[in-house]
Amino acid sequence: EDKVVQSPLSLVVHEGDTVTLNCSYEVTNFRSLLWYKQEKKAPTFLFMLTSSGIEKKSGRLSSILDKKELSSILNITATQTGDSAIYLCAVAKNTGNQFYFGTGTSLTVIP
């Protein structure tokens, strides 16, 4: 059965801290792994990773995929209160557009 597992389930940090969110997957016909940020609305796209070992960066956020370990991490440095959200990991298969989502990591950044 295809599944995506994220850890930790929730995290509370202080502004300025660095956090690492984890995503592991067991999905056949893997095509790509995506990270989304969800505040009180629709998930917004952060990164798509298809190749192992290549880091994607956007400002204070970065992510890397390890296809051997079937996992990915999302790093956020110098966290801000605006980073408070649920971070979702999704895996796409080669066939169709069926994405498998993890249940998310809830990040709370306190001033």
Add this chain to the structure above:
Amino acid sequence: KAGVTQTPRYLIKTRGQQVTLSCSPISGHRSVSWYQQTPGQGLQFLFEYFSETQRNKGNFPGRFSGRQFSNSRSEMNVSTLELGDSALYLCASSLQTGGDTQYFGPGTRLTVL
């Protein structure tokens, strides 16, 4: 470029009724996927439509159905509503099928009483 739009944003229905939700994808996007999001289960895939054809279907009962029109707009229908259908229904569009990046709409919050 306008994003994905969904209507209505909020709906309150009673058990046994049926409901139709609408999704307009980003201009030029041909694939529309639907997801159900609940606190306990997270985001679960319902189905995907591409070029007016259902390409994939998740593990949901037949009460959940959908369709796509020639302009790529999609509708989702839920018949004989149950309390457990209360959820946020999200639509996502992508250029193509096959694992392309999906962009989400704001969702329709359905409450079944």
